[in-house]
Structure formats: structure tokens, C-alpha cells
């Protein structure tokens with residue numbers, strides 16, 4: 001009897017219902033307004049949507065709600081002081097700014113926005129916001145006359161002109177008893193607005209197929225050859241493509257990761273399974289991003305029964321696995337194809353050779369080994385294409401994936417335009 005117990009291709013197809021902020025690092029700034037009490041519920045809802053939340057409170061905010069409450073709800077220490085030696089050693093203002101995928105200041109007082117407009121950095125929240133390159137959103141909350149005051153309006157407009165997002169305020173009854181504009185948006189409205197910041201739409205209307213993770217090549221019913229790929233980079237790319245508006249199909253080797261929101265996932269085991277799954281679905285895809293660390297070789301013969309340890313030495317004969325990327329780029333209607341090259345040495349030379357040999361539109365090369373790349377939280381990529389390259393500096397894999405997808409979208413749209421122009425001229 002042959003291997004009915006072999007790890008087989010499991011073509012499970014699942015559409016994730018994961019939450020809209022899964023995996024996002026949200027830095028919540030709380031300032032000294034009466035609506036600060038709503039921050040507690042806001043933190044709860046942000047976490048319920050999958051975000052990791054760190055809180056920075058101004059001195060004013062601490063008069064309205066205690067750091068202990070927000071610490072308990074966020075599950076992380078609350079940051080309050082700029083000039084605090086112990087805080088600077090752990091999560092200082094620059095580290096917090098880099099950590100954040102987005103900053104949300106809710107409530108944002110008139111005073112805070114005035115300080116921000118001036119570019120001040122004499123309290124922790126102002127300093128972090130000034131140092132942050134991630135999106136910043138302000139949820140103003142104040143008395144309607146304070147909101148309507150030309151000084152506040154001028155500050156808010158200036159901050160928006162610098163690229164900051166404004167959520168609200170809403171019209172309604174206020175804590176001071178007046179009715180008018182100035183109420184902070186409700187926590188659920190803020191969570192929805194925040195989630196929309198991650199949806200760029202640059203790949204709206206396009207289909208993207210991503211491969212991720214390692215493959216496993218069976219030796220016998222219980223043993224296999226594999227590699228250290230965790231799948232995190234591929235999953236991050238799938239999530240970033242989905243955030244960019246694409247319809248994303250993720251073909252994944254065996255990993256223990258949750259499927260990103262709105263991504264259709266197909267689980268496979270071996271390189272052959274992965275190739276079969278990719279080829280069955282690549283038609284109609286606009287972009288193929290091959291992040292999986294596919295085994296180059298597999299055992300030529302798979303033992304039907306578990307190998308016994310009688311022999312002093314065992315020799316495994318390996319045979320070449322299919323080259324999924326090269327197979328896809330050789331298709332008549334090949335999609336825009338992006339490969340990954342994990343190299344331990346001579347990164348550029350090997351990556352460029354692979355790009356040319358496999359007719360790739362782009363290749364993202366990363367150094368692996370010594371704790372870098374595989375199975376690590378952070379990564380750096382050098383991306384090459386015909387006639388250009390760009391370094392994406394070391395950062396968290398999610399941030400890196402968003403940068404990579406933005407670059408892929410840019411090159412993809414560029415190529416697309418050229419083809420359209422060529423066709424138009426051709427038929428003229």
C-alpha cells in the first residue's frame with residue numbers, strides 16, 4: 001500500500017474573515033479633552049479589530065483618564081514622558097514613531113493641534129507625531145466655538161495641507177451643553193476611518209496571485225526536506241496587495257499564520273502541489289508575486305513505509321523540482337511577474353542573473369542566514385528591474401511589503417501604459 005498517510009496537497013480554499021486592522025501597529029495619542037474617556041472604548045475596539053495598540057498621553061489627558069486604565073485596556077505600558085531615561089532606552093520617541101503603522105490622536109484638542117501646527121516637539125506626543133513617517137489622523141473634539149475659531153480652523157487646514165488626516169468632528173450635543181460641530185466621532189466610526197487609511201486602491205480591479213512559505217518534499221510518510229521560511233513575508237505581501245485594492249489569491253506552503261483579510265488562500269505541501277495550484281489559477285491574474293521558498297529538489301523516490309534506522313548511512317537521491325516562476329513567465333499570457341531571491345552572498349549578481357534567466361519583470365532580493373530574512377520579524381529588500389533598482393531599507397515585514405507592493409504597482413502600471421500606447425500607435 002502506498003502512502004495514504006503521506007502529507008498530501010490539501011487544497012483547502014478559505015476566504016479569510018479576519019479583522020480590518022489585523023497586524024497593524026496603532027499608536028493612539030490621547031490629549032486633554034473631555035472626550036478622553038471614549039479612548040478606553042476606542043482601544044477596546046481597535047484591539048477587537050486585530051490592532052496592537054500603544055498609547056501616548058499628554059499631561060492634560062491624564063487629568064481626564066488614568067494611564068492605568070489605558071494600560072490595562074491596551075495591554076501595553078502607556079507612554080507619558082519625553083525626557084524619561086528609562087522610556088527612551090525601551091520605546092523612546094523615535095522608536096515609537098518607527099513602530100507605528102499609523103498614529104491616531106483621539107481626542108485631539110485645539111491646543112495640541114496648535115502645537116503640532118507650529119512643529120513643536122516639547123512633549124512626547126508632539127515629538128512622536130513630528131518624527132513619524134506613517135499616516136497621522138486627528139480626531140478633533142472640542143466646544144463648537146473653539147472649533148469654529150479662525151485660529152483652530154487655520155491650524156487644522158495647515159495640518160491637513162501637510163498630509164494629515166482629519167476624522168470629524170461630528171455635529172451634535174456637546175459635554176458643555178451646547179449643540180454644534182465639535183463632538184468627537186464615535187469609536188466605531190474612528191476604527192472604520194482608520195482602517196480605510198490602509199486601503200490605497202492602487203491595485204483596484206486587478207488580480208494578484210502570491211505564493212508564500214516553504215514547501216515540504218516527502219522522504220517517507222513521516223519525514224520531509226524543507227527550509228526555514230516562515231511565510232511571513234509572503235503573507236505580508238498578500239495583505240499589502242489586498243489593502244491596495246487587489247483581488248488576492250494566496251497559495252501557501254505549510255505555515256502557521258492567519259490568512260490576511262479578504263484574501264483567498266489555498267494550502268499546499270510540496271513544490272509540485274504549489275505548481276499545480278498556481279497553474280490552475282494563474283489565467284486571469286494580472287500580477288504574480290512568487291515569495292514562496294520552493295524546494296529546488298525533492299527525493300527521487302518516496303519510501304512507502306517509514307525508513308528504519310538500521311543502516312549507518314543513508315543516501316538520498318534528489319531530483320529537480322519544477323521551476324514555478326519560469327513556468328509562469330513562459331506562458332503565452334504571462335502576468336507581470338515578480339520573483340524573490342534569498343541569497344547568502346553576492347546578492348545583486350545572483351538576483352540579476354535570476355531575473356534575466358526567468359524573464360521576470362522585477363526581482364526582490366534579500367540576504368538570508370545568520371538570523372536575517374527567514375523566520376525574522378524584519379527584512380530589507382533590494383528590488384531590481386530592467387534598467388533600475390531600489391533599496392527598501394530594513395523594517396518590519398508588513399511595512400516592507402506595503403513599500404514593495406507600491407513599487408510593483410508603479411512598475412506594473414508603467415508597463416501597462418506602454419503596451420496600450422504601443423497598441424494604439426500600431427493600429428493607427
Ligand SMILES: Cc1cc2nc3c(=O)[nH]c(=O)nc-3n(C[C@H](O)[C@H](O)[C@H](O)COP(=O)(O)O)c2cc1C
Pocket residue numbers: 030031032033034035058059060061108109110111112141142143146
Ligand atoms: C474640563 C475641561 C474640559 C476640556 N475639554 C476640552 C476639549 O474637549 N477640547 C479641547 O480642545 N480642550 C479642552 N480643554 C482644554 C484643554 O484641556 C487644554 O487646552 C489643555 O492645555 C490641552 O492640553 P493637551 O492638548 O496637551 O492635552 C478642557 C479643559 C477642561 C478644564
